[in-house]
Amino acid sequence: MPQTRADCIALDAADPLADRRALFDLPDGLIYLDGNSLGALPRTVRRRMTEVVDQQWGRDLIGSWNTHDWIGLPQRVGARIAPLIGASPTEVIAADSTSANLFKLAAAALDLRPGRRVIVSEPGNFPADLYILQGLKDLLGDRVELRIVEPSALDDALDDSVALLLLTHVHYKSGALHDMAALTARAHAVGALALWDLSHSTGALEVDLNGCGADLAVGCGYKYLNGGPGAPAFLFVAERHQAGFRSPLTGWMGHAKPFAFDDGYEPAPGLTRALCGTPPVLAMSALDAALDAFDGVALGELRAKSMALGQLFLRRVTERCAEAGFQRACPEAAAERGSQVSLRHPEGYAIMEALIARGVVGDFRAPNILRFGFAPLYVGYAEVWDAVERLAEVMASGLWREARFQRVSAVT
């Protein structure tokens, strides 16, 4: 554990991921600790966008569906995400938003477990996940029952009426990390499937879906994968479930022969059937280019650095902001956290706004949580050191009390 800023600079110099930082275009002097919400811009994305817009779209026009294989982007991008989550290339496809993919997989899970109608999840899960389940319940009525229970009550909630256990691997607010292997095994013990939301895991820690026996998963393209605002999401269906998998959104891009223009729906082989409409080529291309930053990266190194950065941040907050009134809102042990640290403070919103004005970007989650994400590809040790120094200054000077930091924006 580094004791001085000089120690941090030495750690940065010895960091096996140090060369990755140059792949990102970040404003000089800015310390960006919000890659858990919107990943930074990889330089390859700008180059690819220029090529796709000017050449592929501008010059080659509609022929690009074939000549530049636009049509194959969902599968190709999915195959590149697969090694980051412990899946094989044909088990992952890029499509739609995380929310839409959750809907597709939760509905499909009920079909994969006929005779069972219960979906179990936890309160305080990311709202998208809970709202999607509520919509599915509204649509299917008695054919589905939601059991939203604290993880401590899972034993009671899991029985042979359960079709699906849906959990988010890393909690968006607290950063707490679920034990994927153990919880998947508990779902399987009662004959249920396990669906993991990997939005805050993919690209920041080691995920091993197949090693854990997971059945289904979804995840986000714009957080640690750096695919850009509103980037396509992805979904995973384990090979053994693919033949029985039916998407409730039977769009033409999921048809076995979309260009036969038949009246009747027939699902495509494999995961292509999870597609609905035409892929967003610009956004898919951006995500594809963003994934270059992960080429050759060992997930173990990513995770080791992410844990070290989080521990450094927490320790420095304890040392430098002891009187400031922060409470830790995340697990203390790095092994029990994803790649973020959360702090609680009654004035959290204004403090975060003042810190952003001082060049350290994290974010705020109501009612009182400050979140700091550590994207190991582009955040360094000295930056973490400096971030806490600036936080300490914001607290010591009372900068956050200024009226301009109290105004709440539409997006926090």
Ligand SMILES: *Cc1c(COP(=O)(O)O)cnc(C)c1O
């Ligand atoms: C970010 C996030 C999402 C995002 O869903 P969208 O459909 O992209 O808005 C979903 N689930 C979790 C757990 C997330 O953290």
